[in-house]
Amino acid sequence: MLTRDGYLLLAARSLRMLSYGFLSVILALYLSAVGFSALQIGTLFTVALAGGAAATIAISLVADRWGRRTSLIVSSGLMAIAGVALATSTSFPLLLGFAALGTLSPSGQEIGPFQSLEQAALSEASAEPGRAMPYAWYNLAGYLAVAVGALAAGAVPAALQAAGWTPLGAQRLLVWAFAAIGLALIGCYLPLSPLTEAPPGGAVAPEASRPGLHRSRGVVLRLAALFGLDALAGGFVVQSLIAFWFHQRFGVGPERLGPLFFGTNLLSALSGLVAARLADRFGLLNTMVFTHLPSNVLLTMVPFMPSWPLAAVVLLARHALSQMDVPTRQAYTMVLVAPDERAAAAGLTNAVRPAASSLAPVVSGAALQAAASGLPFALAGGLKVVYDVTLWLMFRGVPLERGAVPHGGQARDGMKARG
Numbered sequence: 001m002l003t004r005d006g007y008l009l010l011a012a013r014s015l016r017m018l019s020y021g022f023l024s025v026i027l028a029l030y031l032s033a034v035g036f037s038a039l040q041i042g043t044l045f046t047v048a049l050a051g052g053a054a055a056t057i058a059i060s061l062v063a064d065r066w067g068r069r070t071s072l073i074v075s076s077g078l079m080a081i082a083g084v085a086l087a088t089s090t091s092f093p094l095l096l097g098f099a100a101l102g103t104l105s106p107s108g109q110e111i112g113p114f115q116s117l118e119q120a121a122l123s124e125a126s127a128e129p130g131r132a133m134p135y136a137w138y139n140l141a142g143y144l145a146v147a148v149g150a151l152a153a154g155a156v157p158a159a160l161q162a163a164g165w166t167p168l169g170a171q172r173l174l175v176w177a178f179a180a181i182g183l184a185l186i187g188c189y190l191p192l193s194p195l196t197e198a199p200p201g202g203a204v205a206p207e208a209s210r211p212g213l214h215r216s217r218g219v220v221l222r223l224a225a226l227f228g229l230d231a232l233a234g235g236f237v238v239q240s241l242i243a244f245w246f247h248q249r250f251g252v253g254p255e256r257l258g259p260l261f262f263g264t265n266l267l268s269a270l271s272g273l274v275a276a277r278l279a280d281r282f283g284l285l286n287t288m289v290f291t292h293l294p295s296n297v298l299l300t301m302v303p304f305m306p307s308w309p310l311a312a313v314v315l316l317a318r319h320a321l322s323q324m325d326v327p328t329r330q331a332y333t334m335v336l337v338a339p340d341e342r343a344a345a346a347g348l349t350n351a352v353r354p355a356a357s358s359l360a361p362v363v364s365g366a367a368l369q370a371a372a373s374g375l376p377f378a379l380a381g382g383l384k385v386v387y388d389v390t391l392w393l394m395f396r397g398v399p400l401e402r403g404a405v406p407h408g409g410q411a412r413d414g415m416k417a418r419g
Helices: 004-033 038-066 068-088 092-099 114-124 133-162 167-189 217-235 239-250 254-282 284-304 308-322 325-336 339-357 361-367 375-395 408-412
Strands: none
Touching (some): 004 133, 004 167, 068 092, 217 325, 217 375, 254 284, 284 325
């Protein structure tokens, strides 16, 4: 069961992901409408993703000294400031500077410090902190909020344009809503209790500055490198750039893109529940690979579809499978290493993802200078297939930590079963 603090964190997660959902659909269209080129848009997205990785590292280093609540409030203020700058400025260098704060999400997913701070606080805000269920609700709330946000990105501009607004004016209103949600997050975090902070005596000891990996260091570094490859591939097809591609290729606007991305995010949310059942039967590694692999084949097919409905259907089919590896990947990382190495393993494998994904959007932006280019889809799908195959070949014989497998089919991953 969640405590009052837990519900506040869940509300903050839902509000923030709602804003990321609608911003990711209209952001590239909005930036294009105010005069930026596809290359500039891709560059700004790269800076936003890189800024998210840098902000996560920087704020995480001082969070327990400042306080998690204080760090979350500061991050919310930066989000609101970035939103105001986006709504009022057409200066590319200025927007690059605000994108570097790490609070603008072109992907519709978390890229900044919020998630790591909230998850740390959530561990103290649950009556049963050792249970995975609070995190399951946390992730489900995020996916559903992104889906609703994507739907709003289509419905709100359509309604406003019917009332006489220009497309740019309608999109700018959503950017202002993004800034307002940054302020609303402060209202969610202010009532958090001291129980969400690091436990007393949790100050950083000298030895804590050293990497927390020892006997599993090699295997975790290989895993992190592969997760980085997967994230790099995903950076080629962040949600905003996919929306921009559909607009260029088929001439569709937010009124159609919003419902499409509502569907993709809803399917992603529901697929996590299916993934847990598949993992119980077939094992974590097999579920990770053999759901992710066909989703990436579908991704490469999207630009070859001759019409908007067919391309949309293939993208929806891809999202019905593509996120099944998320809960299984998190669980697999935890059972791969000894309990005393789990925090370090999670930190390394999570930190590498936004850093790697930040390298790709500028390439996609350059490719999209040529209207309807399918290159980003081919690069993303091809690299992800390499990731899937390499992951399975490299880890199918790596033993899980003895005694770490919770139950059932997770011991079938070719690892040590319980004795």
